[in-house]
Amino acid sequence: xxxxxxxxxxxxxxxxxxxxxxxxxxxxxxxxxxxxxxxxxxxxxxxxxxxxxxxxxxxxxxxxxxxxxxxxxxxxxxxxxxxxxxxxxxxxxxxxxxxxxxxxxxxxxxxxxxxxxxxxxxxxxxxxxxxxxxxxxxxxx
Amino acid sequence: xxxxxxxxxxxxxxxxxxxxxxxxxxxxxxxxxxxxxxxxxxxxxxxxxxxxxxxxxxxxxxxxxxxxxxxxxxxxxxxxxxxxxxxxxxxxxxxxxxxxxxxxxxxxxxxxxxxxxxxxxxxxxxxxxxxxxxxxxxxxx
Numbered sequence: 001x002x003x004x005x006x007x008x009x010x011x012x013x014x015x016x017x018x019x020x021x022x023x024x025x026x027x028x029x030x031x032x033x034x035x036x037x038x039x040x041x042x043x044x045x046x047x048x049x050x051x052x053x054x055x056x057x058x059x060x061x062x063x064x065x066x067x068x069x070x071x072x073x074x075x076x077x078x079x080x081x082x083x084x085x086x087x088x089x090x091x092x093x094x095x096x097x098x099x100x101x102x103x104x105x106x107x108x109x110x111x112x113x114x115x116x117x118x119x120x121x122x123x124x125x126x127x128x129x130x131x132x133x134x135x136x137x138x139x140x141x
Numbered sequence: 142x143x144x145x146x147x148x149x150x151x152x153x154x155x156x157x158x159x160x161x162x163x164x165x166x167x168x169x170x171x172x173x174x175x176x177x178x179x180x181x182x183x184x185x186x187x188x189x190x191x192x193x194x195x196x197x198x199x200x201x202x203x204x205x206x207x208x209x210x211x212x213x214x215x216x217x218x219x220x221x222x223x224x225x226x227x228x229x230x231x232x233x234x235x236x237x238x239x240x241x242x243x244x245x246x247x248x249x250x251x252x253x254x255x256x257x258x259x260x261x262x263x264x265x266x267x268x269x270x271x272x273x274x275x276x277x278x279x280x281x282x
Contacts, residue, residue, distance in 0.1 A: 016267075017263070017264040017265075017267045018264060019177075019181065019260050019263055019264055020181060020185070020207055020208065020209060021209050022209040022210030025267055025271075026263045026267045027177070029266075029267060029270060030180060030181075030263040031177040033259060033262075033263060034175050034176055034177045034179070034180050034259065035175055036160075036168070036171050036172040036175040038175075039160075039171060039175050040160065040161060040171075044161070067161065068162050068163040069163030069168075083277065084273070084274055084277040084278075085270045085273055085274060086269065086270060086272070086273025086274070086276075086277070107266065107269055107270075107273070110262070110266070111259075111262055111266075113258075114255055114258040114262060115259075117254075117255040117258070118175065118255050118259070121174075121251070121252055121255060122158070122160055122170040122171040122174060123157075123158040123159060123160055123167045124158075125170075125248065125251070125252075126157075126158045126166055126167045126170060127157075128248055129170060129226045129227060132225070132226055132227025133225055133226060133227075135227075136224065136225040137225075
C-alpha cells in the first residue's frame with residue numbers, strides 16, 4: 001500500500017514553489033521581503049532585551065526612531081504588508097493618544113534569523129566591500 | 142601594558158558600522174543586497190552540482206535562463222554592481238562570440254548562505270503567508 005510519509009510531504013511542500021520561476025507566487029513574496037526596511041524592522045523586532053532571536057514588542061514611535069531616516073509613509077506601508085503576511089501583529093491600546101505596538105509572530109521570528117544575518121553581513125563586510133570597490137574602480141579607470 | 146586582543150579587534154569592527162543609522166554606509170550596502178535579483182543570482186551561483194554552498198560558475202546566458210523573467214538590462218546592472226562590490230568575478234574568454242562566466246568569490250559565498258535562506262523561506266512559507274493574507278483580508282473586510 002502506497003503511503004505518504006511526513007518526509008515525503010515536506011519534500012513535496014518544498015518543491016511546490018520555486019522563486020526562480022517568474023510566475024511563481026514565491027517570487028513576489030521574495031521581492032517583498034528583499035527590502036531594506038523589512039530587514040531592519042524584522043531585525044529590530046527580534047532583538048529581545050536579553051538575547052537576539054527573542055521577540056521584542058515595540059511601539060510605532062520606537063520603531064520609527066530605531067529605523068533612522070524612514071518616512072512615516074514607508075514605515076506604515078511596510079508594517080501593514082508585514083501584518084497582512086502574518087509576520088507581525090499590531091495591537092492598539094485605547095489610551096489617549098492610542099498606543100500601537102508591533103510584535104513578531106512565530107512566522108516573523110522564523111524569518112528574523114536570516115534578515116538579521118543580512119544586516120550583520122553588511123556591517124561586518126563593509127570594509128571588504130570598500131576595498132573591492134577601490135580596486136575595481138582602479139582597474140576600470 | 143594595554144594590548145588589543147583579536148577578540149577586541151573583532152568587536153570594534155562589529156561596532157564600527159550600524160545599518161540602523163541612515164548615514165552609515167552599511168545602510169546603502171544593505172539596500173543594495175536587499176534585492177530579489179541579488180538573492181536569486183547569489184543563490185544560483187552558490188548551488189554547486191554536488192552541494193549547495195559550493196561555487197557554481199555560470200555563463201551569462203545560463204544565469205539569464207535560470208532567473209526567468211529578468212531583463213537583460215537588470216541582469217547586467219546587478220552583475221556589474223556585484224562585481225564592483227567583490228561578490229562575483231567576471232571572466233571573458235576570447236571565443237566568438239565571447240564567453241562570459243560569472244563566479245562567486247569567497248566574499249560572495251559568505252553572503253550566499255543568507256540569500257539562499259531568504260529564497261527558501263519564501264518558498265517554504267508561501268502557503269502560511271497565503272493563509273495569513275486570507276485571514277487578514279477577511280478581518281479587514
